[in-house]
Amino acid sequence: MNSTHQSRNSDFFAFTVFLAVAARASFRGAATDLGITPSAVSHSIKGLEQRLGVRLVNRTTRSVSLTDAGQGLAARLRPAMAAIDEALAEVDQLRQTPSGTVRINASEGAIRMVLRPVLAQFLQRYPQVHLDIVSDGRLSDIVGEGFDAGIRLAEAVPKDMISVPILGNVRFAAVASPQYIARFGRPEVPQDLHRHACIRFRFESGKIYQWEFEKHGLNETIDVRGPLTLTDQPLMVEAAIDGIGIAFVPDHLVQNALRDGGLIRLLEDWCPSFPGLCLCYPGHRHVSTGLRALIDLIKENDPFVHHR
Template sequence: MRSHSLAEFDAVIAIGRRGSFRAAALELSVSTSALSTTIARLEGQLGVRLFNRTTRSVALTEAGRRFIEQVAPALSDIHEALDTVRSQQDIPAGTLRINTFATAGREILESLMLECLRRFPQIRIDVVTEGNLVDIVADGFDFGIRSQNLVPSDMIAMPLGPAQRHAVVATSAYLAERGLPRVPADLVGHACIRTRLPNGALLRWQFESEGEPLQLDVDGPLTLDEASLARIAVLASVGIGYFMESDVREDIAAGRLVRLLADWTPPLAPLCLYYPSRRNPPAAFKVFVDLARELARARAA
């Protein structure tokens, strides 16, 4: 009788949890075709279908549901035992999966992720950036990086630096032609680069005056869903942009962009690295947390 691997069982549980071969394949860092082959092989060995598959959906069969109910607790114990062993590694190794949003990824890629790879060459980092907030445990991530106010209450959270801010910016050429907005209401007469959120809604630009919040619906010739594209448009003098400060800090310092309405953009919650409590985390997990603490201290200094 052929023996089965942990990878096969992990595959079944990931597909059952995500309800999608594609999403499970991304979580497991394998191709969809390889995952499909793994499941087909396992089903052939067991002599029973674990999933009902159509071109549009994947659902557990009754046999698949019972399989997961019985296998999942034991598999969790096995992975915990493996984590215990990995925690004793002399040289940290293995893959860390991190979920964040694009702006945060750009801000800490060099200082945290790439620094980790430089110090610990046997560690691999798998980063997924998305606008929607996900359950990092259910989706198989080791860490999440989000604004502090978005971190789930049952997670351990570590601020990675000082408070963030928004920045409203434009080029000198644009302002010479269209004039300088001095209060948020002046933006109504300007070409603004609009941002589409992951849920399809348009971002309302957030301001504050004397503790009173103000939200503004702007208008303009271009709507985008990615800050790096909006930055290109603003640098081309298409209009005024609204960014996280970290995305345009260097442009402001170099004079490529002019900051506007600074008094109307108060501090926001800082970025946080967050993760669930783990009794025996692998060595790679521990050194990444230690490096994040080091980064936080350096930024606070």
């Protein structure tokens, strides 16, 4: 059993040497990368070829190249060795204090709702972590743009991503000020909005959001019109309080104004709930200790996640 174990260790080292030779097309270059002597590289390759019974490397005084068998072996070994390296890195990460940079991509609203409440606590608890948070309403490609994770509506999470629910369903509210309602009246059904001044929302992509309503299984999508278009939902709330028109925004943004009487709900039985927010990250990528710590703290501070 000990001889078998030693043989496997020898093969693992030989595979590492072989891939270094394949990458550098040079015994000397591989030796430099691995911190061993060129003769040790040559001895390892010879031993591997003898054990496998096939020539893997063509070598002359001027060049080193892989044989067909060597190319086939290298193609099979690369992903296997990468998986081993990742597994070892994962184990190593588990014993380390969270550190390094964690890059997060999210809309400004999501950053305010999800990240802002935990930022001070997180950075105080993990001083070796640097958070790089990019506000972006365009829903950038998380992997392509080099982010570790993003915050998205549940319905917008790419299929190849792992998602962690961090907010329950988000309900929308149509609201207007008492002054506006006194002047222009209340819409009774969504189609009435065509006769009202509405405060529109523009995504960073340039697309104008069309208001979505639902009642008893009947869906209505209204392409509203009005005197003002904004890219910031809190500003939409303020504009509605100022009497400019009707706003359609996430319910949590208007709670204070509704309580204080600055705004009044409209079309309440038509206002739907949408799937909430998720923190998502690539399923094929190792999750750093910094990102894992951030996810755990968000869960710790989110009643929906912590108690569901």
